Amino acid sequence: MSSLPETAPEDGPVANPVAPVESLPQKPPSEPEKPAPARTPRARKTTQRTPRAATASKTSTTAARSGASGTTAAAKPRAPRAPRAPRGKAAPKTQAPTPEPIPEPKPTALGIRQLYKRFGGTVALDGVSIDVPEGSFFGLVGPNGAGKTTMLSIVSGLLRPDSGQVVVHDVDVWKQPEHAKRLIGVLPDRLRLFDRLTGAQLLYYSGTLRGLDAHTVKTRVNDLVEAFGLEGAVGRLVADYSAGMTKKIALAAALIHSPRVLVLDEPFESVDPVSAANITEILQKYVAAGGTVVLSSHSMDLIQRICDRVAILVSGVVLDSGTADEVRGQKTLEERFVELAGGRKAAEGLEWLHSFSE
Numbered sequence: 001m002s003s004l005p006e007t008a009p010e011d012g013p014v015a016n017p018v019a020p021v022e023s024l025p026q027k028p029p030s031e032p033e034k035p036a037p038a039r040t041p042r043a044r045k046t047t048q049r050t051p052r053a054a055t056a057s058k059t060s061t062t063a064a065r066s067g068a069s070g071t072t073a074a075a076k077p078r079a080p081r082a083p084r085a086p087r088g089k090a091a092p093k094t095q096a097p098t099p100e101p102i103p104e105p106k107p108t109a110l111g112i113r114q115l116y117k118r119f120g121g122t123v124a125l126d127g128v129s130i131d132v133p134e135g136s137f138f139g140l141v142g143p144n145g146a147g148k149t150t151m152l153s154i155v156s157g158l159l160r161p162d163s164g165q166v167v168v169h170d171v172d173v174w175k176q177p178e179h180a181k182r183l184i185g186v187l188p189d190r191l192r193l194f195d196r197l198t199g200a201q202l203l204y205y206s207g208t209l210r211g212l213d214a215h216t217v218k219t220r221v222n223d224l225v226e227a228f229g230l231e232g233a234v235g236r237l238v239a240d241y242s243a244g245m246t247k248k249i250a251l252a253a254a255l256i257h258s259p260r261v262l263v264l265d266e267p268f269e270s271v272d273p274v275s276a277a278n279i280t281e282i283l284q285k286y287v288a289a290g291g292t293v294v295l296s297s298h299s300m301d302l303i304q305r306i307c308d309r310v311a312i313l314v315s316g317v318v319l320d321s322g323t324a325d326e327v328r329g330q331k332t333l334e335e336r337f338v339e340l341a342g343g344r345k346a347a348e349g350l351e352w353l354h355s356f357s358e
């Protein structure tokens with residue numbers, strides 16, 4: 001049994017290595033100014049002329065120092081000098097702070113542009129646009145009926161939109177469906193599995209359907225069965241699996257061709273906590289290796305814990321999206337969700353429920 005890796009602590013503010021500059025003591029204006037001590041005049045520079053502005057400033061500085069030639073400089077008494085620091089060990093040189101390297105923007109793994117979908121009189125998606133960068137762990141949340149399954153079904157090529165575009169790593173899902181489907185692994189919400197197959201047969205079928213050779217499929221089936229803890233179940237018909245086991249075999253089938261993007265509709269629904277932790281770890285490693293996960297869930301805690309980007313979908317419209325921290329601000333994701341989803345309703349009008357029938 002493996003457990004979730006601990007979340008890395010957030011970076012604290014970077015300490016400024018530059019020491020504060022102390023202000024120099026100012027001479028009171030009433031104090032008479034002392035003439036500057038005589039200094040040996042510097043040798044006149046005979047090198048080529050610098051442009052005018054630079055020459056002017058250099059000349060006045062040189063003249064002021066030497067007290068020679070320049071009339072203005074010669075007429076004016078020297079400005080008082082700041083007292084020198086006592087000689088001795090030189091103060092350690094402070095280094096200018098190294099600017100933080102600006103990370104290159106990651107390419108878009110999944111681009112959803114202006115998706116519209118209606119079912120009869122019901123508008124399920126009303127112009128949804130989302131960009132998911134490569135290597136993201138992206139969480140889609142929304143109340144029941146918000147359009148999450150509709151959106152994920154369109155993204156994975158299972159449902160045709162009325163209008164709009166879905167691009168997976170520059171491949172249009174609806175113009176190049178075969179190519180797009182090689183790039184995507186899908187866990188649909190309403191599982192449509194060939195449940196008259198055993199778990200092992202289902203995985204083998206999924207792998208060969210995706211073009212893997214028999215040897216690769218067999219190796220991967222063994223790995224997935226072990227990773228999902230399905231050793232005792234792979235010989236049985238999928239139709240006889242529990243809800244959680246069905247979820248796990250379907251997720252394993254979605255992974256078998258090592259897709260670049262995983263689209264998972266409620267992957268943790270019905271899954272026990274230990275299996276959920278195992279699945280989370282598998283997905284986190286997949287993302288760390290450069291894969292992209294897009295999942296929907298009603299568990300705000302889980303989304304807040306594992307997703308680095310989030311979108312809140314309400315009534316077919318994206319009300320907020322961005323990094324998880326941007327979306328939730330100072331609140332928890334659940335508080336932000338409740339705020340955007342219209343708040344909670346007081347449990348009124350069900351008094352009859354407390355009367356209990358005989």
Ligand SMILES: Nc1ncnc2c1ncn2[C@@H]1O[C@H](COP(=O)(O)OP(=O)(O)OP(=O)(O)O)[C@@H](O)[C@H]1O
Nearest residue numbers: 119122123124142143144145146147148149150151
């Ligand atoms: N095949 C369909 N025929 C008719 N209406 C549909 C169909 N599929 C979805 N809808 C409607 O579209 C809207 C969005 O449904 P969808 O299943 O996408 O919501 P959801 O956010 O996934 O909800 P949940 O969280 O309850 O799973 C709902 O009003 C739903 O009734």
